[in-house]
Amino acid sequence: MSGHVPVMLDQVVASLAPRDGGTYLDATFGGGGYANAVLDSARCTLWAIDRDPEAIQRGASLVARFPGRLHLLHGAFGDMVALLDTAGINALDGVVLDLGVSSFQIDAPERGFSFRLDGPLDMRMARHGTSAADLVNTLPENALADVLYEFGEERASRRIAHAIVTARLEAPIATTGKLAAIIRSVLPPDRSGIDPATRSFQALRIKVNDELRQIERALRQAVQLLSAGGRLVVVAFHSLEDRIVKRFMTELSGRSAAPSRHDPRGLMARQRPDFRLLTARALRPTSQEAQANPRSRSARLRALERIAVSAQQGSTP
Structure with a gap:
């Protein structure tokens, strides 16, 4: 193991x-x-x-x-x-x-659970159904903000959602690295040292897997x-x-x-x-x-x- x-x-x-x-x-x-x-x-x-x-x-x-x-x-x-x-x-x-995510899932870039290593924006535990990429590229701005706030307790949810919707007009957001970079571009570094993208990634993972x-x-x-x-x-x-x-x-x-x-x-x-x-x-x-x-x-x-x-x-x- x-x-x-x-x-x-x-x-x-x-x-x-x-x-x-x-x-x-x-x-x-x-x-x-x-x-x-x-x-x-x-x-x-x-x-x-x-x-x-x-x-x-x-x-x-x-x-x-x-x-x-x-x-x-x-x-x-x-x-x-x-x-x-x-x-x-x-x-x-x-x-x-x-109730935590398995280390095997977090440490596999191809599963898309973490932004530490760039990979496809997936996050599906069961490997089928709606992915995180589907959500960030199709949800209306208000609905996306609600997801980030409800499941990630992200106070800046509306600012992040607006940045995501603006970015996806140019090209679909397909990787963890790109999404994390978009979030970091509108949020200052956290004094605790926690990456600004953490809460948004948590929210998307919770939503994807219900x-x-x-x-x-x-x-x-x-x-x-x-x-x-x-x-x-x-x-x-x-x-x-x-x-x-x-x-x-x-x-x-x-x-x-x-x-x-x-x-x-x-x-x-x-x-x-x-x-x-x-x-x-x-x-x-x-x-x-x-x-x-x-x-x-x-x-x-x-x-x-x-x-x-x-x-x-x-x-x-």
Whole structure:
């Protein structure tokens, strides 16, 4: 699995707590780092999903290392229930989701995810459908600005969108290098050292792959699959992802704020939650990991556990 460094690996495995005989899902297989560690930590069975066909191909060597224990499924994690159903799996003891882009994708110029090396403006994880080039060359200026603002939280979205639309009148924008240069031409360097093109590239990647809606679908389906005592572990890398995960886990564990005393819903008895939050606050990478792997610096880990029926019955109101 060279070229791929799994983020917060020890914390992920500790939070998932794999056990012998258990059945688990790595819904974002990527480079196989989590899958390898989970299978090494317990005599369990692991199913793994990835929408990138290249990730599935790379995983063949790991399947050979764990015969009968690792099973790969090609598809989007937002379709995990249907994908697992085809394999006869309808209950899991744990699910892990790493919402970051695989290092293999970032480091391959031909995939078009990064502006560090020039390549075609693609960004499609599944290798089909609308590409980033399609968006920047066809979206109306206002729609393009909305994408940059909504998915990249880019304050200068309208200025960038105008520059892109102006540039594409001369020639289509076909490469990561050209797009990054257009963005840098209208934005001053960031004091933090972050490249001015970072937020716009993030926005386009999220839009191309419908990532936020996929995350929402995956979270709902993951808890649907969890058996009593089963755990959901999620590693997010930016605020949009983490906000969705935090809200979902907070509500499911009954930690959301109570209704106002003026709200009629406040008169209704609150049901005992079916889940408990394992991370009161998101876990962060250690300083050593953040220094060794700069891509891990923004990572946030949150975990949730389905409460066993006996634990619910024995709890006090």
